Amino acid sequence: MxxxxxxxxxxxxxxxxxxxxxxxxxxxxxxxxxxxxxxxxxxxxxxxxxxxxxxxxxxxxxxxxxxxxxxxxxxxxxxxxxxxxxxxxxxxxxxxxxxxxxxxxxxxxxxxxxxxxxxxxxxxxxxxxxxxxxxxxxxxxxxxxxxxxxxxxxxxxxxxxxxxxxxxxxxxxxxxxxxxxxxxxxxxxxxxxxxxxxxxxxxxxxxxxxxxxxxxxxxxxxxxxxxxxxxxxxxxxxxxxxxxxxxxxxxxxxxxxxxxxxxxxxxxxxxxxxxxxxxxxxxxxxxxxxxxxxxxxxxxxxxxxxxxxxxxxxxxxxxxxxxxxxxxxxxxxxxxxxxxxxxxxxxxxxxxxxxGTEGEKANPVVVFDEYGPARMIRDKRYKLIHRYPYGPDEFYDLEPDPGETYNRIQDEGYKEVIGRMKKQMELWFLQYADPRVDGSREPVMGGGQSFLAGVLGPGINVYGENK
Structure with missing residues (x-):
């Protein structure tokens, strides 16, 4: 400007x-x-x-x-x-x-x-x-x-x-x-x-x-x-x-x-x-x-x-x-x-x-979200949620289901798109996550954080209980 x-x-x-x-x-x-x-x-x-x-x-x-x-x-x-x-x-x-x-x-x-x-x-x-x-x-x-x-x-x-x-x-x-x-x-x-x-x-x-x-x-x-x-x-x-x-x-x-x-x-x-x-x-x-x-x-x-x-x-x-x-x-x-x-x-x-000056994009834009060991990838139609290490995972087709009512993670008809989005998400976080503070390795339960992540060493729970 x-x-x-x-x-x-x-x-x-x-x-x-x-x-x-x-x-x-x-x-x-x-x-x-x-x-x-x-x-x-x-x-x-x-x-x-x-x-x-x-x-x-x-x-x-x-x-x-x-x-x-x-x-x-x-x-x-x-x-x-x-x-x-x-x-x-x-x-x-x-x-x-x-x-x-x-x-x-x-x-x-x-x-x-x-x-x-x-x-x-x-x-x-x-x-x-x-x-x-x-x-x-x-x-x-x-x-x-x-x-x-x-x-x-x-x-x-x-x-x-x-x-x-x-x-x-x-x-x-x-x-x-x-x-x-x-x-x-x-x-x-x-x-x-x-x-x-x-x-x-x-x-x-x-x-x-x-x-x-x-x-x-x-x-x-x-x-x-x-x-x-x-x-x-x-x-x-x-x-x-x-x-x-x-x-x-x-x-x-x-x-x-x-x-x-x-x-x-x-x-x-x-x-x-x-x-x-x-x-x-x-x-x-x-x-x-x-x-x-x-x-x-x-x-x-x-x-x-x-x-x-x-x-x-x-x-x-x-x-x-x-x-x-x-x-x-x-x-x-x-x-x-x-x-x-x-x-x-x-x-x-x-x-x-x-x-309002953007042109047509060759590849669909996606957004990523994370909360401790849980991660999301979302484009305009699909949403995949992966939870480390054991799940449960979720997948929604937002075109027929904008209210996110039906979890399609086990639906064979979506197997290919789920696999593609999972790989895309893994590669993205691999590129940007710092291993010292990688949330997928932290036991975040939603009850609060009280110390610097990574300072106390791997496996030390600095997060509050699930309450």
Missing amino acids: AGKKPNIVFILTDDQGIWSLGCYGNHEIRTPNLDRLAQSGVRFQNFFCTSPVCSPARASLLTGRIPSQHGIHDYLSGGNGGCGQEAIEYLRDYRGYTDILAENGYTCGLSGKWHLGDGRKSQKGFSYWYSHQKGGGPYYNAPMFREGEPVNEKGYITDVITDEALVFIDKTKNRENPFYLSVHYTAPHSPWVNCHPEEYMKLYKDCLFESCPQPPPHPWAKTEVLDGYKNSRECLTGYFAAVTAMDHNVGRIMIKLEEEGLAEDTLIIFSSDNGFNCGHHGIWGKGNGTFPLNFYDSSVKVPFLVSHKNHIPENRVCDAMCSGYDFMPTLLEYLGLKNEEADNLPGKSFLSSLM
Whole structure:
């Protein structure tokens, strides 16, 4: 991009399924500001997280590396530096795109969830730092770090995260160099019941919640973890309220940019770390909502909206297959910045898809996903899930079965395509996985990670129990 680089606002939510936005077809949930953002730019229909749980997915967005390269394989239950935890800087040895932005004159600010270790300490090129002490928690009295000191915020944390983001914009708006702002909400992560402002809760008093069917629990569901199995209506009300409250705050940021005359100079990106099931497939939760860990589209597909007034096409829908590990190379190409490590990273820029200039591709694009010893390969029609070392494995033909209802792994009619996709997946991970932190060798059960992967040696379980 010639001339002065644009400001960037990257808004990331926590546990938000692609189904939970009006612009993605949900007729019940109220997200007017995000719907307006989608109309002003490009809405991606097939954007996938790199792992269906928060910390590894966020680390991949930041570094362009898959979990089997950066070593964060589960949500970080330890090492966050707050609430009595020790401080581990998990990504100390890996460059993030914010490092590159800072090196090229950007002033980088974070407001909200970090959950990548040592949350007290500003990292990765950030000079403004307001972060969560852990990865989630209550919406009132949330444990945060302000200027490196632990505080409990009395206000509604979605509002407070936005307040801090607006402070950062005020501090940097008149500087000669551009700013980058990460606004990382904890919404709509649990808890949901009796913890959101009444003005949002009452919007869903009479909602039928047709967008969230409640079939019997999945055979693998961890029904003891979330209240949705027992109190689905109360939890749905809270989840929807959390989304709408977050949407209101996104509107506050958009209005601020417009009032300050920054809208045309600012690239706005909205996404979530991973998907979420609110009863979908008989599951409440994400990839670790079941054991074995799952890769349903509702767990791995996330919203992805991009807008830059007069620079990016408006009101456009993109069907390209993209992943979180493609985000870093795309952003850097859009900005005209180089990454010296690009050749060793798996991601490819989807800028041509974003701008609507892509041509026909000779080979179908696939995306890969991993969660510890479980891996997924997915193209527009087929999905294969392989679990090391013993399975169970799954295969879905999404053309006749978009709801992923029928596991065809034993179907002889799909034997050839299953074999081809399995080989393709094995070769891809062989090319990019670092043997020192290869997730297929780690006993990840979905109960959290508390130490650096690979540091304690092979076979040492640094992951939480399945709970």
